[in-house]
Amino acid sequence: MSETDGKLVNVTIDGKAITAPASLSAIQALWHAGYPRIKSVGCLEGVCGSCRVLVRRAGDPEVRTQLGCQTLIEEGMQVIFLVFPRPTHHTYQLEEIKSSWEVQAKFHKIFPEAGHCRHCGGCNLSCPKGIEVERGVELATKGRFREAGELFVECVMCDLCLTACPEHIAPNHVGLFSRRVTAYFHIRPSNLINRLEKLRKGEFQCKGG
Ligand code: SF4
Numbered sequence: 001m002s003e004t005d006g007k008l009v010n011v012t013i014d015g016k017a018i019t020a021p022a023s024l025s026a027i028q029a030l031w032h033a034g035y036p037r038i039k040s041v042g043c044l045e046g047v048c049g050s051c052r053v054l055v056r057r058a059g060d061p062e063v064r065t066q067l068g069c070q071t072l073i074e075e076g077m078q079v080i081f082l083v084f085p086r087p088t089h090h091t092y093q094l095e096e097i098k099s100s101w102e103v104q105a106k107f108h109k110i111f112p113e114a115g116h117c118r119h120c121g122g123c124n125l126s127c128p129k130g131i132e133v134e135r136g137v138e139l140a141t142k143g144r145f146r147e148a149g150e151l152f153v154e155c156v157m158c159d160l161c162l163t164a165c166p167e168h169i170a171p172n173h174v175g176l177f178s179r180r181v182t183a184y185f186h187i188r189p190s191n192l193i194n195r196l197e198k199l200r201k202g203e204f205q206c207k208g209g
């Protein structure tokens, strides 16, 4: 089916009134109308997940966060592309972690704010991939990196969860770290590492000794 086979709908994208076939995504609708958008279109810039948009549908008071490539246009829809820089403050080299025994302590040094999660659920609401972001952060803070990483398999690094977080946690980078360390190490039992970490910090006393 060609793009012109679909029913025509009227939408507003980045303030531009556009009429285009309903079969098109928000990005395709811009191109269809003659606007050569490339900025923040990840598949053209090499970074998937960059095409985050705010979407408001006709008759719906909610403004939702979605991906421009996955948002099919509808009559009366308003779309705004979000462009913001990616954070650079979480830098680390996996080679600097000597063994899997050190992973949990290293995680809290790299992501000190992760332990401040308010459990507000903002990250879950903002995620266009439906990931249990908040739970992923919680699992990682407990050293359960394999489970945390599995939750982020569908993550496209759009940064919407990061933008939504009042504690400036970067949940997507927490997820990426979790996946990397799981692949890098044959992780030892997380409950044992967690208990040793608590002992190291003086948060756990052995009974009778
Ligand atoms: S976890 Fe965050 S970065 Fe990943 S897709 Fe969801 S909102 Fe985007």
Ligand code: SF4
Pocket: 116, 117, 118, 119, 120, 121, 122, 123, 124, 133, 134, 137, 161, 164, 165, 166, 167, 168, 169, 171
């Ligand atoms: S938005 Fe931030 S503070 Fe709120 S639940 Fe998610 S990670 Fe925690």
